[in-house]
Amino acid sequence: MPEPVNGRRGGVGASASTMPLQTRLQPVSSVDAQNRTVDVTWTAGAQVQRYDWMRDRTYLEELSTDPGAVRMDRLQSGNAPVLNDHDRWGGLDSVLGVVSSASLDDGNSTGQATLRFSARDAVQPYFQDVQDGILRNVSFGYRTYRIDMIPPGQESNDQWIYRAIDWEPYEISLVSIPADPNATVRSAGGASEQQRFFPCEFIDRSAGTSSDGADASQLNQGAVMPGENQPQTPAQLSGSQTTAAARSDDAAAQNEAARTAGAQAERQRMMDLRTAVRASVLDNQDQLLEGLIERGVTVEAAREEILRLQAERSAANPQRGAANIVTVTDETDVRRAAMTDAVMHRVNPRHELNDAARQYRGMTLREMCREALEAAGVDTRGMDLRQLAGMALGMTGRAGYTSTSDLPIVFGNVINRTLRDAYSAAPRSFTSWARQGSLTDFRPATRVQVDGALKLEKINETGEYKYGKLTDSGEVIQLGSYGKIINFTRQMIINDDLSALQRVPLYFGRAAANLESDVVYGCLTANPAMSDGKTLFHAQHANLGAGGAISIDTLTAGRTAMRVQKAPGDGTPLNTAPKFLLVPAALETIAGQYTSNQYTPNQATQQNPFFNTLTPIVEPRLDAVSASSWYLAADPSAIDTVEFCYLEGEQGLYTEQDLDFDVDGLKVKARLDFAAKAIDYRGLFRNPGQ
Numbered sequence: 001m002p003e004p005v006n007g008r009r010g011g012v013g014a015s016a017s018t019m020p021l022q023t024r025l026q027p028v029s030s031v032d033a034q035n036r037t038v039d040v041t042w043t044a045g046a047q048v049q050r051y052d053w054m055r056d057r058t059y060l061e062e063l064s065t066d067p068g069a070v071r072m073d074r075l076q077s078g079n080a081p082v083l084n085d086h087d088r089w090g091g092l093d094s095v096l097g098v099v100s101s102a103s104l105d106d107g108n109s110t111g112q113a114t115l116r117f118s119a120r121d122a123v124q125p126y127f128q129d130v131q132d133g134i135l136r137n138v139s140f141g142y143r144t145y146r147i148d149m150i151p152p153g154q155e156s157n158d159q160w161i162y163r164a165i166d167w168e169p170y171e172i173s174l175v176s177i178p179a180d181p182n183a184t185v186r187s188a189g190g191a192s193e194q195q196r197f198f199p200c201e202f203i204d205r206s207a208g209t210s211s212d213g214a215d216a217s218q219l220n221q222g223a224v225m226p227g228e229n230q231p232q233t234p235a236q237l238s239g240s241q242t243t244a245a246a247r248s249d250d251a252a253a254q255n256e257a258a259r260t261a262g263a264q265a266e267r268q269r270m271m272d273l274r275t276a277v278r279a280s281v282l283d284n285q286d287q288l289l290e291g292l293i294e295r296g297v298t299v300e301a302a303r304e305e306i307l308r309l310q311a312e313r314s315a316a317n318p319q320r321g322a323a324n325i326v327t328v329t330d331e332t333d334v335r336r337a338a339m340t341d342a343v344m345h346r347v348n349p350r351h352e353l354n355d356a357a358r359q360y361r362g363m364t365l366r367e368m369c370r371e372a373l374e375a376a377g378v379d380t381r382g383m384d385l386r387q388l389a390g391m392a393l394g395m396t397g398r399a400g401y402t403s404t405s406d407l408p409i410v411f412g413n414v415i416n417r418t419l420r421d422a423y424s425a426a427p428r429s430f431t432s433w434a435r436q437g438s439l440t441d442f443r444p445a446t447r448v449q450v451d452g453a454l455k456l457e458k459i460n461e462t463g464e465y466k467y468g469k470l471t472d473s474g475e476v477i478q479l480g481s482y483g484k485i486i487n488f489t490r491q492m493i494i495n496d497d498l499s500a501l502q503r504v505p506l507y508f509g510r511a512a513a514n515l516e517s518d519v520v521y522g523c524l525t526a527n528p529a530m531s532d533g534k535t536l537f538h539a540q541h542a543n544l545g546a547g548g549a550i551s552i553d554t555l556t557a558g559r560t561a562m563r564v565q566k567a568p569g570d571g572t573p574l575n576t577a578p579k580f581l582l583v584p585a586a587l588e589t590i591a592g593q594y595t596s597n598q599y600t601p602n603q604a605t606q607q608n609p610f611f612n613t614l615t616p617i618v619e620p621r622l623d624a625v626s627a628s629s630w631y632l633a634a635d636p637s638a639i640d641t642v643e644f645c646y647l648e649g650e651q652g653l654y655t656e657q658d659l660d661f662d663v664d665g666l667k668v669k670a671r672l673d674f675a676a677k678a679i680d681y682r683g684l685f686r687n688p689g690q
Helices: 124-131 234-246 250-279 285-294 299-315 330-347 356-362 365-375 385-392 407-425 490-494 501-523 552-563 583-595
Strands: 014-020 023-030 037-043 046-053 057-063 081-084 096-104 112-116 135-150 160-175 198-205 437-438 443-455 470-478 478-489 577-581 615-617 630-634 641-647 654-660 665-678 684-687
Touching: 037 096, 037 135, 037 160, 046 160, 057 135, 081 112, 096 160, 112 124, 112 285, 250 285, 250 299, 285 299, 330 356, 330 365, 330 407, 330 501, 365 385, 365 407, 365 490, 385 490, 407 478, 407 501, 407 654, 407 665, 437 443, 478 490, 478 501, 490 665, 501 641, 501 665, 552 577, 552 630, 577 583, 583 615
Parallel strands: 057 160, 081 160, 135 198, 437 641, 577 615
Antiparallel strands: 014 198, 023 037, 023 135, 037 112, 046 057, 081 096, 096 112, 135 160, 443 470, 478 665, 577 630, 630 684, 641 665, 654 665
8 A cells, every 4th residue: 555645644534645546356257259248247345355565464455335435437438448457558459348338236236247349350369268268257447536444343353444435447357367366457568667546535443533524624635646637526626625725834745745755665666676576587577577566565575475486486497408408429539439449458358348349349450540541531442551551640641631530549548548557556655654745836845844832821810822933944845757758650550569559558657656656765765864954864853763673672662752753843742653664575574573463472571562553564665775674654644754746737647649750650758747855854763674
């Protein structure tokens, strides 16, 4: 309900405001196809529940059919239109016919009307749907001039009743679906159309006045929207003139301010509603916005409704858009992958063939060259083996044409796979006790160990927090590049020699993994200098044993030395325990005795205390330096030991291929960017043995 123009909500007497044209739903009664008429019951005087937004309460709207309450002149004139869904903005196309006759029986509160449909071609589909029982309902629009507001309990009612005691039916519409009882007349022209409002007098019964005895001095005539010409009875005109004469200048100013505020609030509501609807993903946004505006829905309620509608839409279409996703696989990629699998199967029969690769099973390299060239559109008839191999590798052309066959890519893929498989399968025992890192470039990088006097100290009642000091010492680590190039020549194709595709990459992949182990274990065996100028294992680092074979006593001494290592700065004991026992192959058996549950001593004093405490790691690279020295290493997640790094984005072995005209074949380059460095001596211990 719009804001009362006198700014009051109740009080003594009546107030005037503006009301939009309202609608009521009624069913179609019968159809006369020959005369193109429809009989309807256009009103039944029923109460309809609505919501008064300005007073924030629900009410029952009742259209009184008492004598004198209904102005029937317009509906009985034969000129009242029959509209399409209350569309007053669609021009002549929205007029489906006229109301031929209308009556009102105030005894049983019902009204009857006969509607005559136009014979226009555009109207025929609507009339046909009425005949077929598809469109079953009509709705009438009406204007309210005076409303009697009856509070709860006055007529044994449990909620407010707004009884229209002076109202006028304007038109009857054919509607597509049953209208919402709370909906006002639709504005089919879109959100930009202006809703029509009419003067309406509100009489508040809770103030003790009656519709018949209202004090005329308290009545205020509401403003009419510009451009509207509204008829008034002489009695109304006289009452309005009397009211205007009695109104004070102050009251007029208050009324004008109230109207202005109400109009501004309504414009803001329409703007906020438009923003909320346009931001949604719902269909039919114009119709939704139109309905929200006409129903007087608040912005908050509208947002909740929009969220609910979007949730229902998503639930109804859980796979929306999935049918538009198309995965396209290039035929060339499929062929190359199948040929790669076929060659891999020849190199390693345990490699399983997929369905696409079975067609190439058993082909020699020469036959595969011919197949690849034919697939690239090259006619291979009359080629000898040398030409076939050269064309397949892209070395030579015919009649100025250089081929783009699949063979270089297929052979490169096979070599890459074999290299990486061999590299991954090669043993690297350092990965368990050394920590992996990453470097973004080849510049020297400093690995900082930060520790210090960070003990928490008690703060007195008025004391201040003290600052701790950080002590840092950095170890520098820098990447190095390692690599080799291998060739696959056309002679290998002619000879159907798979060794380059099998044995050479296999050995090369293992060599790359062995290089990593050499670099990492070199950090132990070389005993390099640290940033403090002392070697990694040094007496002043307290991580170098006095010597002796692996035993309970020597292992205990090494463990004790690691536990009492102190943090730089304040000298706090780190309590670092060893987790790994690193031994050369010569000490593998005795290392197993002191770390395995299979060792059963003869004396109780020789029970193994290091079972499930130390994990033995056997590395033959240690034998090359000393067959008697052994090492203890802490968990790298607890403290730094040795760090090994790859170039960021290229972890492990990296390969690339290219055609080489110098060697008349395909060359494959394998590169490894790798570095390793001892970071903190406190996590390592060495015993030189005996």
